[in-house]
Amino acid sequence: MIRRQLLAGGAAIGASAVAVPLAAPAIAQTAPEIRWRLASSFPRSLDTIYGAGEHVAKRVAALTDNRFQIRAFPAGELVPGLQVADAVQNGTVECAHTASYYFVGKDPTFAFDGAVPFGMNMRQTNAWLQQGGGRDVLKEFFATYNMVSIPAGNTGAQMGGWFRKEIKTVKDLEGLKFRVGGFAGNVLQKLGVVPQQIAGGDIYPALEKGTIDAAEWIGPYDDEKLGFNRVAPFYYYPGWWEGCLNLSMFINKAKYEELPALYKEALESACRDATIETMAKYDVQNPPALRRLIAGGAQLRPFPRDVMQASYKAAFELYDETAAKNETFKKVYAHWKAFRDEQYGWSRVAEYSFDQFVYAMYGQEAQARR
Known part of the structure; x- marks a missing residue:
């Protein structure tokens, strides 16, 4: 939908045999070319978690016909992985892909954008952030650090x-x-x-x-x-x-506010997609890795x-x-x-009772096969 909106406005071509010069797509006429750098907190070797930032960059480019491009850099290439918040805040880079809880030394409130002990699972956290008012209550906090934060990936429940x-x-x-x-x-x-x-x-x-x-x-x-x-x-x-760990796209507030509305929507859409894709990758890859x-x-x-x-x-x-x-x-x-x-x-009423039953049955079946 976003891409169709962005590309709308090209000249209609009738059935006439008369050659009519084609108008350039509307985005080429009106939308600026923007180049951002993304500093990741993660090494390139981790294709899942580092890959979430790359996924956002690729989707944004695809949705804007390459007019808005973000280049991702792994931890250490631009700034150390645990210093990306400072780099975004002071404008050294336009954005960063990170885990907010790395910065609880600045303020423990950062944890709620990432993960807190004995907190919610991925679905519950996503619901709080996207529909339950979580992003709204955090917006003012991030503004004090000259940043906007968008959820952009999730690991699901982690190991100890x-x-x-x-x-x-x-x-x-x-x-x-x-x-x-x-x-x-x-x-x-x-x-x-x-x-x-x-x-x-x-x-x-x-x-x-x-x-x-x-x-x-x-x-x-x-x-x-x-x-x-x-x-x-x-x-x-x-x-x-x-x-779960909600991953975040930190964006310099001034740079975010300069974006055209459709670019902001492309960025939001790409980040939502990264959340789904990253969780799916971990769910597929963790079981055989554990074995x-x-x-x-x-x-x-x-x-x-x-x-x-x-x-x-x-x-x-x-x-x-x-x-x-x-x-x-x-x-x-x-x-x-x-x-x-x-x-x-x-x-506890729906999810837990269902999970508890099917996992118990699976356990019985697995035991019987031994």
Whole structure:
């Protein structure tokens, strides 16, 4: 639809034998050529998460007949992966593809645009952002950083990461140097963990050298590519800090406001498409990757229940503590939690009861086949 709108206006050609010069498409007459640079927080080797930014760029070009082009650069080529927000804010680049929770050191409110511990799943998060008022309540916050944020990808539920030693009790977390992203580091710190925020491409050498004791990234497909199974044997689940990770397109506010309306719509459409495509890629690629990791010796472990319970308690204590000190966080948290509570009530009726039954039946059938 957007492309048809953009290309509308070419001259109609009648059946007459008289040759009539064709008018150039309307977009060529009226729409400017725009070139943007996109700084990604992710390495090129991760075709899923880095690929989401590339997907946006390709779709925008296709929808605007190449009049609006965005060139994606992997982490480190323009700016380090964890500095892309600064680059967008100060206009060094026009946009960035990233995970908002990388920037909770600036303000913990950033977490809600990405992932918060014991938060919502992909569908619920997407509903909050796109239809539940989430983007509206975050808009004012991002404006204070001279940015616009558009959801542009999602990983779904993540794994809990790779550990050199088993985690049997909460006590085993004490002193653990753990690479973990976002607000989860603050939660785990309450349980004695020493959180480390390290960009994706730098995690493996830190884990290999023993600079850290454990690391989480996303899930089997990316983890296999990054090689974590070669240096840490225990693979834990679930990643309770990321029931999903919403990826974001950060855009310099002034540059965004300069865009023609149809270019803004092309960008929105491309980002929505990237969310669907990225989630689909992970859903297709994670199952066989997990099988390969287990066949290669990875020892799959669930987090002990007492660890999960202690983490849940610590998370919501921290939300209340942070809200008491940060009015912006308080406002967004109240909106987010009210939506979460309503979604959980509904999902328990339909989604959870369905999932619980079919997974139980699958388990019985799988057991019978052994």
